[in-house]
Amino acid sequence: MREVPGAARAVVIGGGVSGCSVAYHLADLGWDVVLLERRRLTCGTTWHAAGLIGQLRSNANMTRLARYSADLYARLEDETGIGTGMRRTGSLSLALTEHRLTEIRRQAGLARAFGVEAHEITAADVAGLHPHVEIGDVLGAVHLPGDGQCDPAGVAMALAKGARMRGASIMEGVSATDVLTEDGRVTGVTWVRDGETDTIACEHVVNCGGMWGRELAARAGVTLPLHACEHFYLVTEPIADLDRLPVLRVPDECAYYKEDAGKILLGAFERVAKPWGGAGIPENFEFDSLAEDFEHFEPILQTAIARMPMLKEAGIRTFFNGPESFTPDDRYYLGEAPELRGYWVAAGYNSIGIVSSGGAGRALAAWMDDGLPPHDLWDVDIRRAQPFQRSRHYLGERVSETLGLLYADHWPFRQPETARGVRRTPLHDTLKARGAVFGEAAGWERANWFARDGQEREYCHDWHRANWFENRAVEHMACREDAGLFDLSTFGKIRVEGRDACHFLNRVCAGEVDVAPGRIVYTQMLNARGGIECDLTVTRLSETAFLCVVPAATVRRDLAWLTRHVGDDFAVITDVTSGEGVIAVMGPRAREVLMAAGAGDLSNEGHPFGTAREVEIGLTLARAHRVSYVGELGWELYLPTDQVAHAFEAIMGVDAPPKLCGLHALDSLRCEKAFRHFGHDITDEDHVLEAGLGFAVRTSKGDFIGRDAVLRRREAGLTRRMVQFLLDDPDPILHHDETILRNGEPVSILTSGSYGHALGAAVGLGYVPCAGETSADVLANSYEIEIAGTRVPASISLRPLYDPSGARMRS
Incomplete structure (x- = not known):
C-alpha cells in the first residue's frame, strides 16, 4: 500500500474526470499535487457518463474550453497509452418547431463566429447523414462535423496516468474528511484509510467531489449549491449493419442518441426530473446505479421509437439509472470560494462534465497558478452562488427543473419556475398588486415588466416580439418623455468605513474616490491586466465612510475582491444590501x-x-x-x-x-444609451480602455491595481474597441451573441442587444477589431448583424446614439 504524502502544494479531492483533469494540469505546471479518491477512480458519475463531446457552448470562452477538451482527449492516448475512445463522429441537432429552428440557426451563427464548423441543413440532408431517423416533421437541423464522443472512464484514466507521469500522487481508497484552516485560508486536509488517519499539509484544496461536493464544502463553511438527479438512458442489443453515425439530438423530444459499437444509446433530459440524495450520498456508493423506473422513462422511449423506428425491433441490453449533480442555473462551478482562501472548486457539471472537464481543469490550474482566471469565466464562477442556495429543499425543488432545461427552448429572459420567492424587496407585494411580472436574479424577485389590466401576468416567449414587448415600449418611452419609477432595491450595497477606507478604495478603484462627502464617483475595480473586476459607483458618505453600489448578481464576487485586497489598511467591509x-x-x-x-x-x-x-x-x-x-x-x-x-x-x-417600470425597460434604456453591463459588455477579460471607459480612470492620482496595464495599453494602442450598433431595419430584434460582420466577414459577436424604442430600431453593443486603425477607419467599414442566419445592415457609432453629450441627465 502506497504511503500518503505528508505535504503537497495542492490536494485535489475526487477522482472523477474533473479531479483527474485538475491534477493533470496542475502537475503540468510543475505543482506538487496529491489527488485523494475515497474509493476508486471514476466510481461516482464518470464511469456511467454518455461521453458526448459537443464543442459549441453558451459563449466564446465556454466553447474554447470544450474545444480544448476535444483536442486533449484526442492526443491523450498517444501520450499515455490509455485509450480515450475519442471519435469525431459529428453531431446533428434537429428542429421540430419554428421556434427551435430559430434557436439552432442562432447557434449555428454563434458557432461560426467562434470558429467552430457548423452547417444549417435540411431534413433531406439529415436523412443522408443519419438514414435511420424519421424526418417527416423535421423543419431543419444543424450539423457540427467536429463534434464526437469518447469513453469517459478511459479519458479519466488517461488523465490520471498523465498526472502521474508529471509527478502527481494519485491515492485511491483514501477519504478526505476535513479541510484544515487558519486565519481564513487552507492549511491542510485530514484523511482516513482503513482506519488510519492523518493530515496532508497544503496551501490549496480543490473540491472535485461531484455529488459529494456539497457536503464536503459545507464542512469547511463553503457554499456549493448542487444536488444529484437521476439520469436515465438505455442501450440496445447490437443492431446488424449499423454504420458509424453522428450523435443525434432532438431537444424538442428531450432525447439524444449515439451509436456505440453497433448499438444505440438513447438518453433523456426529461422536463421534470427526479432529484436524488438530498439527505446525503452514501459513502459506500461505488460503481453503483439507482433503482429502475421504466414508467418514468417510457414516454421518452415511445417518442424515440417513432423518431427511430428500428428501435422497435431492437432489444434492450441495458436500462440504466445513475445519479449526476446539477446546479440551480445549469452552469457548473469553478474558481476560489469567497469564504476561504485556497479553497477551489470544480464541480456541478450538469451532465456535461466530460466535454467540460478537460478545459475546466486547464483553466482552473492556470487560475490557481497566476492568481487570475486565464479569460472571462464569470458564467461558471463559484462566487455567483448564494448562501441560501445551500438549502436542500431549495435545491431539490430547483434541480427537478434545471435538468430538463438543458433541452428546453433557451428563450431570452426565460425565468425559472421552481423554488421562487426566496428574496423579496420591500415593494414586492405592492408591485405584484399593480401588475408586476417578476424575474429572478441572485434569488431576488425583481419586477421585470408590468401587465396591463386584463393582460395575462406571465411570460409568453418568442425570439421576435414576446408578449411583453409593447409593455416595455410604454415603460421605456415613459422614462424618455415623462417619468418612470423603478424598484432597484436589489442593487448590491457594500459599506467601506474606517480610518483607511479612502486610501484602500483609491488603491482598488481606478477612479479618484478622495472627493468631498456627498460626491458620487462612477469607477471600476481593475485587475493587474487592466480587466474589469467590478463596475460600480462609490458615494462618499463622510470622511471615513463610503457606499459601493454594485450589480445584484456580483455582490459576493465584489465582497471577496475587496476583502482579499484590504491588506494592512484599516477598513471594515460590510454587505448592507438588505438594509x-x-x-x-x-x-x-x-x-x-x-x-x-x-x-x-x-x-x-x-x-x-x-x-x-x-x-x-x-x-x-x-x-x-x-x-x-x-x-x-x-x-x-x-x-x-x-x-x-x-x-x-x-x-x-x-x-x-410616474409610470411603474420594470427591469426589461431598464435594460433597453441603458442599451440605447450605450451604458455597459457587467457580465455581458465588460468582464475581467475586457480592458477598461477597450470598453470605452477610460474617462472613469484617473492614472494621475497615483498607484492603483491595474494602473500599469492602463498606461501600457495607452502607449501601445487598442486592438479592439466597444461600439454601438443600430439596425437599419426597424423590425428585427437583438438579444446578444448575434454575429457582427464587417465588410461581409465575421469579426465578433454582440455582447448586448435590445430594442431602442426611442431610436426606432434594435440596438446592440459589441467589440470590433481596431489595431492600427483610427476612429474614422473603424466607422468607414460596412457592418451587418447576423440574426438566425439573416444578415441585417447596421449603422455603427463610437458615441452613444441617444443623447451622445449626456445633456439630458444633467438638465
Whole structure:
C-alpha cells in the first residue's frame, strides 16, 4: 500500500474526470499535487457518463474550453497509452418547431463566429447523414462535423496516468474528511484509510467531489449549491449493419442518441426530473446505479421509437439509472470560494462534465497558478452562488427543473419556475398588486415588466416580439418623455468605513474616490491586466465612510475582491444590501415628481448631478443620489427597508405619478444609451480602455491595481474597441451573441442587444477589431448583424446614439 504524502502544494479531492483533469494540469505546471479518491477512480458519475463531446457552448470562452477538451482527449492516448475512445463522429441537432429552428440557426451563427464548423441543413440532408431517423416533421437541423464522443472512464484514466507521469500522487481508497484552516485560508486536509488517519499539509484544496461536493464544502463553511438527479438512458442489443453515425439530438423530444459499437444509446433530459440524495450520498456508493423506473422513462422511449423506428425491433441490453449533480442555473462551478482562501472548486457539471472537464481543469490550474482566471469565466464562477442556495429543499425543488432545461427552448429572459420567492424587496407585494411580472436574479424577485389590466401576468416567449414587448415600449418611452419609477432595491450595497477606507478604495478603484462627502464617483475595480473586476459607483458618505453600489448578481464576487485586497489598511467591509431599499425616479419630469412628494430643492444648483444628499419624501427621509443608468434626469432614493413602502406611496400619491417600470425597460434604456453591463459588455477579460471607459480612470492620482496595464495599453494602442450598433431595419430584434460582420466577414459577436424604442430600431453593443486603425477607419467599414442566419445592415457609432453629450441627465 502506497504511503500518503505528508505535504503537497495542492490536494485535489475526487477522482472523477474533473479531479483527474485538475491534477493533470496542475502537475503540468510543475505543482506538487496529491489527488485523494475515497474509493476508486471514476466510481461516482464518470464511469456511467454518455461521453458526448459537443464543442459549441453558451459563449466564446465556454466553447474554447470544450474545444480544448476535444483536442486533449484526442492526443491523450498517444501520450499515455490509455485509450480515450475519442471519435469525431459529428453531431446533428434537429428542429421540430419554428421556434427551435430559430434557436439552432442562432447557434449555428454563434458557432461560426467562434470558429467552430457548423452547417444549417435540411431534413433531406439529415436523412443522408443519419438514414435511420424519421424526418417527416423535421423543419431543419444543424450539423457540427467536429463534434464526437469518447469513453469517459478511459479519458479519466488517461488523465490520471498523465498526472502521474508529471509527478502527481494519485491515492485511491483514501477519504478526505476535513479541510484544515487558519486565519481564513487552507492549511491542510485530514484523511482516513482503513482506519488510519492523518493530515496532508497544503496551501490549496480543490473540491472535485461531484455529488459529494456539497457536503464536503459545507464542512469547511463553503457554499456549493448542487444536488444529484437521476439520469436515465438505455442501450440496445447490437443492431446488424449499423454504420458509424453522428450523435443525434432532438431537444424538442428531450432525447439524444449515439451509436456505440453497433448499438444505440438513447438518453433523456426529461422536463421534470427526479432529484436524488438530498439527505446525503452514501459513502459506500461505488460503481453503483439507482433503482429502475421504466414508467418514468417510457414516454421518452415511445417518442424515440417513432423518431427511430428500428428501435422497435431492437432489444434492450441495458436500462440504466445513475445519479449526476446539477446546479440551480445549469452552469457548473469553478474558481476560489469567497469564504476561504485556497479553497477551489470544480464541480456541478450538469451532465456535461466530460466535454467540460478537460478545459475546466486547464483553466482552473492556470487560475490557481497566476492568481487570475486565464479569460472571462464569470458564467461558471463559484462566487455567483448564494448562501441560501445551500438549502436542500431549495435545491431539490430547483434541480427537478434545471435538468430538463438543458433541452428546453433557451428563450431570452426565460425565468425559472421552481423554488421562487426566496428574496423579496420591500415593494414586492405592492408591485405584484399593480401588475408586476417578476424575474429572478441572485434569488431576488425583481419586477421585470408590468401587465396591463386584463393582460395575462406571465411570460409568453418568442425570439421576435414576446408578449411583453409593447409593455416595455410604454415603460421605456415613459422614462424618455415623462417619468418612470423603478424598484432597484436589489442593487448590491457594500459599506467601506474606517480610518483607511479612502486610501484602500483609491488603491482598488481606478477612479479618484478622495472627493468631498456627498460626491458620487462612477469607477471600476481593475485587475493587474487592466480587466474589469467590478463596475460600480462609490458615494462618499463622510470622511471615513463610503457606499459601493454594485450589480445584484456580483455582490459576493465584489465582497471577496475587496476583502482579499484590504491588506494592512484599516477598513471594515460590510454587505448592507438588505438594509436599504432603492426607489429610482427617472425621466424629464423626475424633478417635478419628487419635489411634489416633498423633496425640496432639486435644481441643478441645489442638487447637482453626481451628488447625494438627504431629502424629505412624504413623512420620512431618504438619501437621494443623482445618477442615471437610463440616460435621463433622475434620482435613486436610498431608504431603510422599513420605510420604502411609505416613500413609494408618497411618490405615487402625487397628482401626476410616474409610470411603474420594470427591469426589461431598464435594460433597453441603458442599451440605447450605450451604458455597459457587467457580465455581458465588460468582464475581467475586457480592458477598461477597450470598453470605452477610460474617462472613469484617473492614472494621475497615483498607484492603483491595474494602473500599469492602463498606461501600457495607452502607449501601445487598442486592438479592439466597444461600439454601438443600430439596425437599419426597424423590425428585427437583438438579444446578444448575434454575429457582427464587417465588410461581409465575421469579426465578433454582440455582447448586448435590445430594442431602442426611442431610436426606432434594435440596438446592440459589441467589440470590433481596431489595431492600427483610427476612429474614422473603424466607422468607414460596412457592418451587418447576423440574426438566425439573416444578415441585417447596421449603422455603427463610437458615441452613444441617444443623447451622445449626456445633456439630458444633467438638465
